[in-house]
Amino acid sequence: MPEGRAVAGPLVDDAIEPTVVTSDVVFGGKVWDIRRESFELDGHRITREFTDHPGAVAVLALDDHDRVLLIKQYRHPVRLREWELPAGLLDIAGEPPLLAAQRELAEEVDKVAARWDLLADFMTSPGGSNEVLRVYLARGISDTVEVFDRTEEEAGIEVRWVPLDEVVDAVLARDVQNSILVIAALAAAAGRARDWSTLGDADAPMTRHPLERSAR
Structure with missing residues (x-):
């Protein structure tokens, strides 16, 4: 069996709210923006860029x-x-x-x-x-x-x-x-x-x- 964090229970996504250290718009677009965020997760500082979308x-x-x-x-x-x-x-x-x-x-x-x-x-x-x-x-x-x-x-x-x-x-x-x-x-x-x-x-x-x- 592959190792992982899976446990018995319902098949449902878990909502997580990590500590966001910085959050900046690095590109402002006509329809949506590109945002860069640094956050703390499981003891690590992680930086990611993503499309900030209105839905x-x-x-x-x-x-x-x-x-x-x-x-x-x-x-x-x-x-x-x-x-x-x-x-x-x-x-x-x-x-x-x-x-x-x-x-x-x-x-x-x-x-x-x-x-x-x-x-x-x-x-x-x-x-x-x-x-x-x-x-x-x-x-x-x-x-x-x-x-x-x-x-x-x-x-x-x-x-x-x-x-x-x-x-x-x-x-x-x-x-x-x-x-x-x-x-x-x-x-x-x-x-x-x-x-x-x-x-x-x-x-x-x-x-x-x-x-x-x-x-x-």
């Missing part, structure tokens, strides 16, 4: 025929027009995550939903970013009264309704690789198989996000 939300909109609303959008860092879910940053001070998700669904695809549930929370790259992302399951989909103007990358968005099973097949075939879409599609398929008993309260706090922790 984000995404929406898996599902219609009455088990079809998922997907968008295709250009993403410059990976040079792809990739299939993904409507999503956006939590970059409006004080805006609740659910309200942000509802806003993004309206602004990106001109849709509203009658029912909202929490589908998944995850950390996108915990070794190099403090980003926490929440995915909502939205149902009872209808059109907005207003059609939103879109600029920059969003101006060329392609929208398509795709059966959930087809999305899962594309994920497993590695034909789509957007992390949010991969996690959300698999979570939705697993949740559906359990009669949606895995869903959470849409208003639940994002307890793992740094801003939420600092507010407590």
Whole structure:
């Protein structure tokens, strides 16, 4: 057996609050910053740099025929027009995550939903970013009264309704690789198989996000 700290108990991440000695923004970006922190952990002084991220939300909109609303959008860092879910940053001070998700669904695809549930929370790259992302399951989909103007990358968005099973097949075939879409599609398929008993309260706090922790 490999050595480690594993002990019997539930499979759950442990929240740790080490002593942070220094914390400085070493690069201030347009969307997010790069932060350098030195902290004490297990008797050692450690320095790490990471993306200081405001967090984000995404929406898996599902219609009455088990079809998922997907968008295709250009993403410059990976040079792809990739299939993904409507999503956006939590970059409006004080805006609740659910309200942000509802806003993004309206602004990106001109849709509203009658029912909202929490589908998944995850950390996108915990070794190099403090980003926490929440995915909502939205149902009872209808059109907005207003059609939103879109600029920059969003101006060329392609929208398509795709059966959930087809999305899962594309994920497993590695034909789509957007992390949010991969996690959300698999979570939705697993949740559906359990009669949606895995869903959470849409208003639940994002307890793992740094801003939420600092507010407590």
